[in-house]
Structures are given as C-alpha cells and as structure tokens.
Amino acid sequence: MSLFDISQLSQSEIIAILDRADEMKKSPVGASYSGKAIVPMFFEPSTRTRVSFDLAASKLGAAVVSFDHRNSSSAKGETLRDTARTVGAMDPDLLIVRHEKAGAPEAVARWSGTPVVNAGDGRRAHPTQTLADLLTIRDHFGGFAGLRVGMVGDIVNSRVARGLLYCLPHLGASLVAVGPATFTPQEGIWDTDVSTDLDSVLGELDIVYLLRVQKERGGGLGYPSDGEFHKRFGLNDSRADQLKPGCVVMHPGPMNRGVEISDSLADGERSLIPSQVAAGVPIRMAVMARILDGAS
Amino acid sequence: MIVVTGARVLTTEGWKEWDVSIDDGVVAELGHSIPQPADAIHVDGSGMVLGPGFVDLHTHLREPGQVWKEDMVSATTGAARGGFTAVMAMPNTLPPTDSGDSVRWLRRRAIEAAVVDVGISGALSRGRSGELMSHLDEMYDEGVRMFTDDGDALMDGGLLRRIMIYLSDRPDAVIAQHAEDPVIAAGGHTHEGRRSQTLGFVGLPSSAEVTVIARDLALAAEVGTHYHVQHISAAASVGLVRQAKGAGVKVTAEVTPHHLQLCEDDLVDLDTNMKMYPPLRSRADREALVEGLRDGTVDAVATDHAPHADSEKDVPFEDAPRGVIGLETAFPATLAALDGDLDILFDRMSVRPAQIGGFAGHGRPLEKGSAANLVLVDPSAEWVAEGFASRSNNSPFLGQELNGKVVATIVDGGLIYGDAS
Numbered sequence: 001m002s003l004f005d006i007s008q009l010s011q012s013e014i015i016a017i018l019d020r021a022d023e024m025k026k027s028p029v030g031a032s033y034s035g036k037a038i039v040p041m042f043f044e045p046s047t048r049t050r051v052s053f054d055l056a057a058s059k060l061g062a063a064v065v066s067f068d069h070r071n072s073s074s075a076k077g078e079t080l081r082d083t084a085r086t087v088g089a090m091d092p093d094l095l096i097v098r099h100e101k102a103g104a105p106e107a108v109a110r111w112s113g114t115p116v117v118n119a120g121d122g123r124r125a126h127p128t129q130t131l132a133d134l135l136t137i138r139d140h141f142g143g144f145a146g147l148r149v150g151m152v153g154d155i156v157n158s159r160v161a162r163g164l165l166y167c168l169p170h171l172g173a174s175l176v177a178v179g180p181a182t183f184t185p186q187e188g189i190w191d192t193d194v195s196t197d198l199d200s201v202l203g204e205l206d207i208v209y210l211l212r213v214q215k216e217r218g219g220g221l222g223y224p225s226d227g228e229f230h231k232r233f234g235l236n237d238s239r240a241d242q243l244k245p246g247c248v249v250m251h252p253g254p255m256n257r258g259v260e261i262s263d264s265l266a267d268g269e270r271s272l273i274p275s276q277v278a279a280g281v282p283i284r285m286a287v288m289a290r291i292l293d294g295a296s
Numbered sequence: 297m298i299v300v301t302g303a304r305v306l307t308t309e310g311w312k313e314w315d316v317s318i319d320d321g322v323v324a325e326l327g328h329s330i331p332q333p334a335d336a337i338h339v340d341g342s343g344m345v346l347g348p349g350f351v352d353l354h355t356h357l358r359e360p361g362q363v364w365k366e367d368m369v370s371a372t373t374g375a376a377r378g379g380f381t382a383v384m385a386m387p388n389t390l391p392p393t394d395s396g397d398s399v400r401w402l403r404r405r406a407i408e409a410a411v412v413d414v415g416i417s418g419a420l421s422r423g424r425s426g427e428l429m430s431h432l433d434e435m436y437d438e439g440v441r442m443f444t445d446d447g448d449a450l451m452d453g454g455l456l457r458r459i460m461i462y463l464s465d466r467p468d469a470v471i472a473q474h475a476e477d478p479v480i481a482a483g484g485h486t487h488e489g490r491r492s493q494t495l496g497f498v499g500l501p502s503s504a505e506v507t508v509i510a511r512d513l514a515l516a517a518e519v520g521t522h523y524h525v526q527h528i529s530a531a532a533s534v535g536l537v538r539q540a541k542g543a544g545v546k547v548t549a550e551v552t553p554h555h556l557q558l559c560e561d562d563l564v565d566l567d568t569n570m571k572m573y574p575p576l577r578s579r580a581d582r583e584a585l586v587e588g589l590r591d592g593t594v595d596a597v598a599t600d601h602a603p604h605a606d607s608e609k610d611v612p613f614e615d616a617p618r619g620v621i622g623l624e625t626a627f628p629a630t631l632a633a634l635d636g637d638l639d640i641l642f643d644r645m646s647v648r649p650a651q652i653g654g655f656a657g658h659g660r661p662l663e664k665g666s667a668a669n670l671v672l673v674d675p676s677a678e679w680v681a682e683g684f685a686s687r688s689n690n691s692p693f694l695g696q697e698l699n700g701k702v703v704a705t706i707v708d709g710g711l712i713y714g715d716a717s
Binding site for chain 2: 103107124156162186
C-alpha cells in the first residue's frame with residue numbers, strides 16, 4: 001500500500017503512525033528489515049527529505065539503492081514511464097518518489113508495480129513532512145485539540161501547507177491562513193480562517209507555522225519584493241513581542257532568513273524547527289515499516 | 297435504395313411516424329405505405345428516431361502530421377458511428393492549414409479516405425503564429441468559411457480586428473476563437489476552484505476565457521463580421537454572448553458534450569482523460585451552459601474531438617496533453633444534458649451547426665428531395681463506451697454506461713454505419 005497523500009489516511013491511522021514513530025524513537029528496531037531494498041527516486045532537489053529517508057531506511061536495516069536522476073537515463077531522454085518500468089523490473093521493495101509534477105508518484109507506482117512513498121509532488125502533497133509536523137506538535141503540546149495554528153506565507157503553492165490544512169482541523173486544531181491574497185486559499189475550500197493581516201492574529205496563536213515563498217513554483221510572481229513581504233509577514237523580534245507565552249515557531253525548511261523569518265526567531269527558544277527535522281526520521285521509519293510489513 | 301420503416305421522423309412538417317425511402321442521394325419518398333422495392337436495403341427503425349445527421353463544428357482529424365493519434369479514416373469512421381454526417385476539420389495540424397495549397401491537400405485526402413463530409417477551416421494567422429494574416433483569400437476561394445487559430449487564442453487584438461474588417465465584405469465568413477488568454481491561464485491544468493486547490497494543481501481561472509470573449513465581442517460589435525465562440529465553458533461567457541446577441545451582434549457559440557455533462561466535481565482522481573482545455577468548470581458553470589444551450593444563447597454542440605495516444609495520456613496529470621475524444625459519445629452525453637429533449641438536440645447538433653459552418657445538404661429536417669445525410673438513433677438503448685473507432689481512447693466517458701445510441705448513419709444516400717436487415 002503506497003502513501004501518496006495524507007488524505008488517504010484515517011485519523012486513527014495517522015495516530016497509529018505517530019505512535020509507532022514514538023516507539024521507534026525509544027527503542028531501535030535493529031536490522032528487522034534487512035534484505036529489503038528501497039530506491040529513492042528524486043527528480044527534484046532535496047537535502048533534508050533525502051537524507052531523512054536514507055537515515056530512516058538504514059535504521060530499519062534496509063538497503064538503500066541510490067538513484068540520481070541527473071546521472072540516470074532520464075537525463076538521456078528516457079520517459080518517466082520507462083524509468084519506472086525499468087526500476088520496477090528489478091523488483092525493489094519500496095520506492096520513494098519526489099517529482100515536480102503532481103500525480104507523478106501514483107503514475108510511478110502503477111508503472112513499476114511497486115509501493116511508493118510520495119516525498120513531494122509539485123504543489124500537491126508531502127505526507128511524511130505532514131506527519132513529522134504532527135509528531136512535533138504532539139510531542140510539544142501533548143495533543144492537537146484546541147490549538148490555534150497560523151499558517152503564514154505562500155500557502156497556495158505549498159504542498160506542506162496543503163497537508164496541514166487538511167489534517168489539523170480533523171484533529172481538533174483551528175487554523176488561520178495568513179499571507180497576501182495571492183498566497184492564501186479561497187474562502188470555503190479548507191476549514192480555515194483567512195487573513196491578510198498578520199499582526200491582528202499573532203496574539204491568538206499557539207503555533208506560528210512559517211512557509212517560504214515557493215519561487216520555483218511561480219510564487220515569486222505573487223508579491224512585489226522580499227523586503228515588502230518581510231515588512232508585512234516576516235516574523236521578527238518586534239512581532240515576536242506580540243506572541244503569547246508558550247507560542248512556538250515552526251518551519252518546514254528550507255528557510256529564507258530575513259524574508260519570512262529572522263535569525264533570532266529561527267534559532268530562538270520558541271523554535272521547534274530542529275524538532276521537526278528530527279521527527280522526520282522516526283516518521284519515515286514508521287511509514288516505510290508499515291508498507292514493508294504489509295507487502296511481506 | 298434504402299428504406300427506413302417505423303421510425304419517428306423529423307420532417308419539415310414536424311415529427312411524423314413515417315416510412316422513408318432514400319435513393320440517388322436524396323429522400324425519395326416519405327409517408328405511410330411508400331413503395332418498398334424487393335432489392336431495397338431495409339432498415340427497421342421501430343422505436344427509433346430518424347433525423348438530419350449531426351454536424352460537428354470542431355474536429356481535430358490530426359491529419360496531416362499526427363497520424364499516430366488519429367487519421368482521416370479513423371476520425372471519420374468514428375464520426376459516422378457517432379451519427380455525424382459532416383465534420384469541420386480544425387487547422388492546427390502539422391503543418392497548419394493556412395493557405396490554398398494546404399486546403400487542396402486536405403480536400404484531396406478527404407475525397408480519398410473520409411466516410412463523412414469534411415469541411416475545412418483555415419488558420420487566422422499564418423502558421424498559427426498569431427503575427428500575420430494567413431492566406432485568407434486563397435482559402436476563401438477554395439471554399440473555406442470558418443477561420444480559427446484553434447488550439448491557441450489569437451491574442452493580438454489589432455490583427456484580429458484587421459482580419460474582421462478584411463472579411464467584413466463576406467457575410468458567410470466566420471471568425472472562430474479559442475478564447476483563452478495564455479497569460480491569465482498561466483499554465484493552469486484544471487479549473488481554478490475547489491478541485492485545483494485540493495488536488496494541488498495550477499488553476500486555470502474562468503477569466504482567461506471571459507476576458508478574451510469580452511474583448512472580441514466589442515470588436516465584433518464595431519466591425520460586424522460573424523464571430524463564433526469555440527468550446528464556451530464559463531457561466532460569465534454565456535452571459536456575455538446572451539447580452540451581445542440581445543444587442544444585435546452577429547455572434548454564435550458552441551459548447552462541448554463533456555462541458556454539458558461533467559464538471560470539476562467529476563475530477564475525483566488523477567485521470568488524465570478528464571484533462572482538457574478549457575477545463576471542466578464548476579457545477580454552476582455547467583448548469584449555465586445547459587441553460588444557454590436550451591435557450592439558444594449557445595447555438596451548437598461541438599465535440600472538440602482531440603485524440604491523444606494512450607502513451608501520451610499515460611503520464612502524470614500535469615504532464616498530460618490537453619484534450620479528449622468526443623465524436624462517438626456526443627449523442628448520449630448531449631441527450632442526458634438536455635433530459636432527452638430531441639427537438640433542441642437536433643437543432644443544436646444538426647440544424648444550427650450546419651448553418652454556421654456552411655454545410656449545404658446537411659442539417660435540414662427531411663422532405664421529399666432533400667439531401668440524404670441522416671442519422672437513426674435509439675434514445676433508450678444502453679451501451680458501454682469502449683472499443684472506439686478512433687485511434688485513441690482518451691474519452692472522459694471511457695468504460696461508462698451511456699444511454700442513447702446511434703444505430704445508423706446515412707451520408708449522401710449511402711448507409712455508411714449500421715446494420716441493414
């Protein structure tokens with residue numbers, strides 16, 4: 001069973017994955033999955049996600065067979081379908097797919113006949129990032145009910161934002177999407193409030209979740225300049241004074257310091273950003289183990 | 297001679313339960329107890345409906361240049377199965393139809409290989425580049441009456457206006473527009489709305505279409521040349537056309553069967569057979585299109601039959617080429633959208649498109665001596681949409697059970713599709 005989008009998972013399945021990730025943090029699984037072969041197929045640049053999946057796989061004891069699309073036959077003009085069929089014919093146990101086109105992971109799973117974990121497709125979905133964020137929030141707050149979460153920045157172009165917009169209201173949190181109108185979702189599509197005025201909502205938030213402008217997905221056309229963005233929506237020291245005690249700052253990375261977030265907040269005591277990165281490893285272990293268990 | 301018995305027949309005197317004989321390319325006799333020679337081909341039309349054949353104003357034959365998707369034989373065979381007796385070939389071929397020579401080449405191919413009548417439309421701009429006038433006079437002299445850069449909008453309003461003025465002395469010339477501003481469309485894959493946002497696709501807003509139509513209607517009002525909106529998709533566009541017609545502007549519009557029958561809510565998974573331009577829009581848009589078709593604001597149903605090979609469509613949604621096939625499913629899709637109203641259906645699928653496209657001998661209710669380009673349909677037959685005559689399978693209705701089937705198609709007095717008994 002592949003994981004393409006967080007909306008595939010029921011609330012209880014999400015909680016089960018978070019619980020399993022917690023267990024994996026506590027007690028190493030050893031080499032339970034030795035003999036399994038995982039192929040990360042990354043067609044878009046990635047640092048944290050790629051390293052996180054590789055580390056998670058090695059902690060499961062599985063072999064990671066690397067695939068660099070820049071040096072592969074796809075760079076020689078091979079279609080995605082033929083690449084997927086070729087890799088699938090070698091019978092790996094699991095593929096990790098990142099691609100700039102929404103829907104590519106489904107297609108790769110179909111063509112290769114192999115389960116796939118979506119590691120980010122276009123603007124659409126990045127379910128392991130969503131799960132890592134949920135684990136981070138649960139670790140810190142103990143749960144989700146009653147939390148007020150502000151998603152700030154380029155929301156419409158972000159696959160990370162989309163996952164949280166879908167999940168958090170189901171888990172009992174309430175949301176407000178904040179950004180220039182070119183970056184915020186239309187009213188009525190998600191269960192979220194929408195605002196273009198960060199200062200008016202800062203004081204009510206338990207979590208400020210910051211997003212960078214997705215310049216590679218056209219986000220750069222939606223605002224006049226980094227300076228103006230920072231002035232209206234950047235989280236800096238003067239805005240931090242408005243945050244209530246206990247409010248935390250999250251960011252899925254990569255960060256553009258000085259645009260959506262200033263150094264003092266990124267590295268300050270409110271920041272859960274290192275925890276988000278850390279949570280990615282046990283979450284990816286739990287997600288991959290779940291699929292490998294099902295397939296075996 | 298062909299004799300069709302027992303059908304309800306759309307005649308110049310209204311619906312009649314008459315037998316009809318066809319000989320020498322024309323309707324020979326209609327009425328009760330007409331002569332039935334023993335050597336006549338007999339078609340049993342009991343429980344069925346006989347009317348003028350359907351006319352498609354918007355067909356991508358893919359010939360010349362893309363015959364792996366479709367060709368003259370497969371496209372027109374599919375047209376015959378869909379009840380069409382005439383189709384209008386779109387000019388966005390490789391190379392495009394933009395000169396007298398290219399029209400002559402295509403006509404020769406049609407005479408060689410087509411089983412239904414093929415009308416030829418020509419590009420507005422040379423090479424469909426959007427920069428210079430195409431060879432309008434050469435094409436007009438070869439019989440071309442519809443001009444369009446379909447596949448792309450002609451965005452240069454100055455050029456469009458000059459072409460309108462240039463053709464304004466020819467009242468039968470039609471300037472047809474694929475109304476979509478590519479800058480506003482911004483590479484969108486699906487309608488900008490609920491589904492595009494939840495699926496994470498780049499949205500294509502209605503305004504990409506509405507703004508082009510608004511501009512063009514202002515030009516058409518000023519110049520007076522016949523302007524035709526291709527594959528209209530947004531409620532606001534229907535409103536603009538209605539308003540312009542009310543003000544006396546010479547404007548017509550067409551809508552596809554899939555826009556009448558489907559909307560963004562039907563985009564439930566990542567099926568690339570649901571990807572076409574203009575995209576499937578909201579439920580409210582769909583309802584406005586049906587209403588516009590019913591009240592005559594929208595004149596014609598046109599398929600925008602756009603074949604793409606299986607291998608081209610079997611890619612991630614955002615990589616998929618736009619377009620779906622439509623000739624073989626147009627009748628049941630339109631019948632469903634119109635709740636079975638055959639009066640409106642024959643007017644919008646046959647009578648009016650034949651007038652707009654200048655198809656002589658098509659789109660006329662039957663009378664003695666009228667050209668025998670006819671379709672026999674069974675409005676209650678159920679069938680599953682598969683096994684198409686088209687070289688491609690990219691139908692949004694693929695595998696679905698449809699209600700309403702074409703039983704026989706007669707072109708120029710010959711039974712080109714259907715069984716004789």
